[in-house]
Structures are given as C-alpha cells and as structure tokens.
Amino acid sequence: MASGVKLTPLAAIEKLSERIIRILGCNPGNHTLQGTNTYLVGNGKKKILIDTGSPDNAEYMRNLKKTLQDHNSTIQEIVITHWHNDHIGGIKDICTDILTDPVKISKLERKSVPDQDVSPGKYTFVEDKHLFTTEGATLRAIHTPGHTEDHIVLYMEEENALFAGDTILGESTAVFEDLHSYMQSLQKILDIKPNILYPGHGIVIENPVEYVTYYINHRNERENQILAVLQKNTGQNLSTLDIVTSVYVGLNPSLIPSACGSARHHLKKLVKDGKVELINEADEEKWTLVTRKSNI
Structure with missing residues (x-):
C-alpha cells in the first residue's frame, strides 16, 4: 500500500x-x-x-x-x-x-x-x-x-x-x-x-531474505503500535478509524479504507490472542484493551 x-x-x-x-x-x-x-x-x-x-x-x-x-x-x-x-x-x-x-x-x-x-x-x-x-x-x-x-x-x-x-x-x-x-x-x-x-x-x-524479514517485523511492529494506542486509552472503546488515525499519521486519505481493513485484521488477531475485546456499539465495531484483574 x-x-x-x-x-x-x-x-x-x-x-x-x-x-x-x-x-x-x-x-x-x-x-x-x-x-x-x-x-x-x-x-x-x-x-x-x-x-x-x-x-x-x-x-x-x-x-x-x-x-x-x-x-x-x-x-x-x-x-x-x-x-x-x-x-x-x-x-x-x-x-x-x-x-x-x-x-x-x-x-x-x-x-x-x-x-x-x-x-x-x-x-x-x-x-x-x-x-x-x-x-x-x-x-x-x-x-x-x-x-x-x-x-x-x-x-x-x-x-x-x-x-x-x-x-x-x-x-x-x-x-x-x-x-x-x-x-x-x-x-x-x-x-x-x-x-x-x-x-x-x-x-x-x-535482497529477498532481508526484505521479507522486514515485512514480518513490520506486521509485528504494527501490532505493537495498535496495542500502544489501546493501552494509552485503557478503559475506552475505540473505533477502527480512531486507531488508524493514531497509527497511520499523515496517510493519504484515499488509503484510509485499506488501512482500516489492515488494522481490523490485526485487531481480530489480537482478539484471538486474548489481548483485545470487540465491543459492538450501535452497529459499530469498537475495540478495548483486555485488562487483567488481580486475584488478590
């Protein structure tokens, strides 16, 4: 992209x-x-x-x-x-x-x-x-x-x-x-x-090996950036667009829909990983960080 x-x-x-x-x-x-x-x-x-x-x-x-x-x-x-x-x-x-x-x-x-x-x-x-x-x-x-x-x-x-x-x-x-x-x-x-x-x-x-390694690292970095946005807003429910606006600063507006799609894939993966929770608010998907409660 x-x-x-x-x-x-x-x-x-x-x-x-x-x-x-x-x-x-x-x-x-x-x-x-x-x-x-x-x-x-x-x-x-x-x-x-x-x-x-x-x-x-x-x-x-x-x-x-x-x-x-x-x-x-x-x-x-x-x-x-x-x-x-x-x-x-x-x-x-x-x-x-x-x-x-x-x-x-x-x-x-x-x-x-x-x-x-x-x-x-x-x-x-x-x-x-x-x-x-x-x-x-x-x-x-x-x-x-x-x-x-x-x-x-x-x-x-x-x-x-x-x-x-x-x-x-x-x-x-x-x-x-x-x-x-x-x-x-x-x-x-x-x-x-x-x-x-x-x-x-x-x-x-x-330089394929170096380049593909970059691709893998890029996806892992993107995941960490998404987690950082959610951590910064712990307790809030953020839309995919909210997250994209924070992660993809200065992105060409025509590419925002693709960026939202990419971010949503990361978020769905993070839901499977147990790190993020999907919240449906008035037919809009929103996301929040899963916070671990202490057993003490």
Missing part, C-alpha cells in the same frame, strides 16, 4: 534476465503502484505469461503484442497468481486479440465464492505444488493465502527466483484478507531463501 512514497520509474517493457521479460500493466495507482507487473517466462519460442493486468487496457495489449513479436514468441499458457481484477482483467482481450488458439489458463480455485467468468478464456484449476514447464524454465506453484485465499507464488528453480504476486510488493507493503494466513505465507517465502523476488507490483527485490 503506497502512502505518498516516490516510486522508482519502471520501463513499460524490460528484459530482467535470460528467461524473464516484464511487461508493465499500464495501470498505475495507489494500490497498483507503477502498475501490475506481468511476466513472460522462458527462453524458447513459447513462453508462460504470469498475470494479465487490468481489463480494457489498449496500451498494455500493444506492449504485450510488441514484446511477443520482437522476441518471435507466443504465449504457451497463462498462470494467474490470484483473482484480483488487475491480475485477471486482461484475459479476455488476450484471448480475443493476441491468441490464435486457446491456451491453458491456470490458477488455484477460490473456495468461498465461484471464480469470475473470463470468457472466452476458461480456467484450469491447479493445486499447491503444481509444476509449470516451458523451455528454459520450471515454475512450482506454492499456495500462499493471506492476500487472498487463492493466492500462489511461483518458484523458478533455474534462477532460485520467486514470482511473489501481491504477497510481497516492491517499495510498499501489501494488504491482506487474513493476517494469520498471511504471516504463515511470509514464513514460507522466507524458508525458500530465494535469490531474487519478482513482485506483482513495484521494483525487483534483490
């Missing part, structure tokens, strides 16, 4: 390694940073495309076509890291305007609700640890829920590299649906010890 930080400019098309070309989604914003990173992977004529950007983006489609033409390549298959529209949105246009024949479009299936229709494309649902292979590259899907329930990262064995989707972002921190799962997913990535991370948004991360 960006908060007014000046972002590093990214080229619309850039070859990042012998096997990887990044095509920027041309959809910059507070949540997408410079735009959604999509990647063509492999060093043969047929390449795997990771993610597809936002819908109805003519500039991205032109850049994707140009990249394929310049490298005399075609799309072997499409792999989706998760269901968000800035990652699946380009599927329909790719199927209509770029592909001459249907290709496999793979992702993990959402369990809570049906996956969105991407006609004329059609999803093939894969499981954790599924292997995708193309000339020069092998990608292993690793289920990393937290940002979304269906999120995967892709580990490329040949370069000890990880396509991190939205679990890790360059120059920013990620938002998530479930903090408990998210923290476990960060640990999974840390345990892999990749040499390099290619995020779904932002710059390439060349």
